[in-house]
Every structure is written in C-alpha cells, then in structure tokens.
Amino acid sequence: MQGTTDTTLYVLSLYFGSIGVRRYRYALALGLLADFTTLVSSFLICRWFFYGSPF
Numbered sequence: 823m824q825g826t827t828d829t830t831l832y833v834l835s836l837y838f839g840s841i842g843v844r845r846y847r848y849a850l851a852l853g854l855l856a857d858f859t860t861l862v863s864s865f866l867i868c869r870w871f872f873y874g875s876p877f
Contacts, residue, residue, distance in 0.1 A: 830857060 830853035838846050 830854065 830850075834846055834850055834853065838849070843849075
C-alpha cells in the first residue's frame with residue numbers, strides 16, 4: 823500500500839510538474855481514492871481467500 827501511495831504522489835509531482843500543470847486537486851483526490859479502493863479490495867480478497875466469505 824505504501825508503494826501505491828508513493829507512486830500517486832510521484833506522478834503528481836514529477837509528471838504534472840514537468841508539463842506545468844498547476845491545478846491537480848482532482849487528480850490527487852482520484853489517485854488517493856483509487857489507492858483506498860485497492861486497499862479495501864485487497865483486504866476483502868485476502869479475507870475471502872483465507873477465511874471463506876468476506877461478509
């Protein structure tokens with residue numbers, strides 16, 4: 823999980839900075855939302871794989 827958040831912040835700082843994008847608020851929100859969705863999905867998949875039903 824730490825690696826994906828670092829990648830999100832890396833893309834925002836390096837790639838957006840190199841082309842001069844100043845307003846990246848929505849890109850940051852969407853990137854962190856994608857990281858959170860991945861975290862929840864991985865938790866549910868691992869729970870399903872090791873314990874059966876995730877609910």
